[in-house]
Amino acid sequence: MIAVILAAGMGERLMPLTRDKPKTLLEINNTTIIERMVKNCLNNQIKEYLVVVGHNQEKVAKECHQLAQKYDVTFSIVENLKYNKTNTGVSTYLAVQKLKNKDFIIINGDNVFDEKIIENLLKSKSTAMIIDNYKQLNQESFKISIKGSIIKDMGKQIDIESSSGEFIGISKVASGDVELFGQILLRLTQEDPQQYYDIAYVELSRKSKVDFVYTNGLKWTEIDDINDFNYAKSVFVE
Numbered sequence: 001m002i003a004v005i006l007a008a009g010m011g012e013r014l015m016p017l018t019r020d021k022p023k024t025l026l027e028i029n030n031t032t033i034i035e036r037m038v039k040n041c042l043n044n045q046i047k048e049y050l051v052v053v054g055h056n057q058e059k060v061a062k063e064c065h066q067l068a069q070k071y072d073v074t075f076s077i078v079e080n081l082k083y084n085k086t087n088t089g090v091s092t093y094l095a096v097q098k099l100k101n102k103d104f105i106i107i108n109g110d111n112v113f114d115e116k117i118i119e120n121l122l123k124s125k126s127t128a129m130i131i132d133n134y135k136q137l138n139q140e141s142f143k144i145s146i147k148g149s150i151i152k153d154m155g156k157q158i159d160i161e162s163s164s165g166e167f168i169g170i171s172k173v174a175s176g177d178v179e180l181f182g183q184i185l186l187r188l189t190q191e192d193p194q195q196y197y198d199i200a201y202v203e204l205s206r207k208s209k210v211d212f213v214y215t216n217g218l219k220w221t222e223i224d225d226i227n228d229f230n231y232a233k234s235v236f237v238e
Contacts, residue, residue: 001048001122002102003041004095005034006197007109008054008083013225022055023223024109025063028232033223034060036236037107038067040115044122046105047073050098052091054083082193089189092197096182101175106197108169112232113220117170120213127174127181128211129201132220133165141166142198146212151205154198164212167198168220177208 011018024034053060064075080091117130143163145152173181184200223229
């Protein structure tokens with residue numbers, strides 16, 4: 001199993017904290033976000049990482065080198081040259097090109113979470129997504145609408161009442177789905193370079209099996225703004 005970490009973004013909503021560093025290097029109680037990810041993954045026997053970089057890429061690469069030595073794990077670096085003009089769809093597509101026929105998980109580079117979320121994700125033998133079915137949704141939540149085994153829609157635009165929960169930005173692509181997943185990503189990003197990779201799962205769910213693994217109250221947050229940053233520091237203590 002390989003963990004793909006998407007760490008190319010500029011984190012504009014967290015300026016000036018992210019002016020000289022990407023979000024994944026922000027510290028939550030003296031530990032960088034990416035180190036927390038590695039510790040959580042390593043506790044679930046994941047020792048290989050592919051990190052997609054862009055904004056301040058040299059600093060992310062340096063951190064990865066230090067983490068590789070500290071935890072005896074392996075890192076590969078993939079550069080999104082157009083990180084300031086694209087979104088996670090392009091970053092994920094670049095990663096997929098390096099991972100043909102391999103199982104991998106995808107983690108947004110600003111995500112802080114309970115390690116049991118990874119444990120539960122890996123129990124699925126199929127492609128799978130982590131869905132928060134617990135917290136109260138709002139208009140900014142990246143909502144998902146599920147009917148049976150099919151994703152009807154995803155995005156902030158979905159009505160809260162018709163939502164099945166929130167996709168938290170942690171998922172797994174089974175090896176048998178990698179080629180199709182890449183094809184969908186390529187088409188989506190050619191149509192819109194600012195597309196999120198998440199949307200690829202909508203089409204994938206119509207052509208292959210996708211499991212939905214629920215958080216059931218396990219803690220997580222993406223660090224989009226200062227409120228998220230402060231919340232993470234209050235919840236995720238050493």
